[in-house]
Amino acid sequence: MTEALEFDSIELDLDGRKILSSVYMKCEIGKVVGVLGRNGSGKSCMMKILFGSMDAQHKHVRINGESLPENYLRSRLFSYLPQENLIPSQFSIGEAFKLFNVKVDHVGEFWPEISSSIALKPDRLSGGTRRLVETILVLCSQAPYCLLDEPFTGVMPLYIEKMQEIIKKVKHHKGIILTDHLHRHVTAVADSLYVLSNGCTYPARKIDDLVKFGYLHAMNEGPLPWKAL
Amino acid sequence: MATMRAAFAFYRNFIWIANAISIFGCFTILLNGKPTFIIPVFWMKICTNILLGIYVNVFQDEQFYFYYNLGFTRKRLFALAFAIDLSVWICMTLLTLILLQ
Numbered sequence: 001m002t003e004a005l006e007f008d009s010i011e012l013d014l015d016g017r018k019i020l021s022s023v024y025m026k027c028e029i030g031k032v033v034g035v036l037g038r039n040g041s042g043k044s045c046m047m048k049i050l051f052g053s054m055d056a057q058h059k060h061v062r063i064n065g066e067s068l069p070e071n072y073l074r075s076r077l078f079s080y081l082p083q084e085n086l087i088p089s090q091f092s093i094g095e096a097f098k099l100f101n102v103k104v105d106h107v108g109e110f111w112p113e114i115s116s117s118i119a120l121k122p123d124r125l126s127g128g129t130r131r132l133v134e135t136i137l138v139l140c141s142q143a144p145y146c147l148l149d150e151p152f153t154g155v156m157p158l159y160i161e162k163m164q165e166i167i168k169k170v171k172h173h174k175g176i177i178l179t180d181h182l183h184r185h186v187t188a189v190a191d192s193l194y195v196l197s198n199g200c201t202y203p204a205r206k207i208d209d210l211v212k213f214g215y216l217h218a219m220n221e222g223p224l225p226w227k228a229l
Numbered sequence: 230m231a232t233m234r235a236a237f238a239f240y241r242n243f244i245w246i247a248n249a250i251s252i253f254g255c256f257t258i259l260l261n262g263k264p265t266f267i268i269p270v271f272w273m274k275i276c277t278n279i280l281l282g283i284y285v286n287v288f289q290d291e292q293f294y295f296y297y298n299l300g301f302t303r304k305r306l307f308a309l310a311f312a313i314d315l316s317v318w319i320c321m322t323l324l325t326l327i328l329l330q
Binding site for chain 1: 242297
């Protein structure tokens, strides 16, 4: 049986405003799940709650049907790429990889150029290179599930292709949940897709669903590289 | 080992200022000449550590995702970093007391 992560009943109120109310998602090892949603729809909050760094009024997270304990952050089941920078500026890239227990030689198989960045502090890298390095760090960590919050934003197409290639390679032994507003890049790698709208998740099976949930304007869209279909 | 490596990596955020405060404390004990002066210096150390903690918590909070990924909660991280810092302070103070005698 394939190992599967499921979560539901996530409830989040911020300052009396309901952000998340009826969220259900399933992510199996070997699959990439894409999450799309308008700005402020709660995608990042959902990721943080799932990761364990943000408290929710209620949540229920299961792996293979077994509920996870209250504080599972310590168990390192998830690795998370936040929207912001991940690697603190006092570390070199090499030190960060060492702390994450990721072998640079292993990363070199995906992206040989890493060797030129290894001794540098993250501040010395360009924004796009830093994002690529941080995404690789998260994807190559030992956690079985990876949560990527806007990995493609602000990154040049060449690096986006590289990220997609790495995602496709590592997904064989990982479950990946991915969100980004560059939705064409998300749909190109996602095996299944959800739209987060009004605090609820809806499975999206065709482009009309994205229009229906107010994420896309039908007139503006050409054919999507829709892997999920 | 991995835990201590990560905790020490976090401690590096304020290693210079924390050690400067410890050295200043030892220097004041030496100037004062009385071993009992350790008590106010200890409280100064505790108060400055709390202030440093608040500063890192508020102004450098982006970095915590890195440590969350390593399995550390904020509480655990601060507890370990302050344990390291207090150990360093105790060693420095003991050396100062030896110098006093």
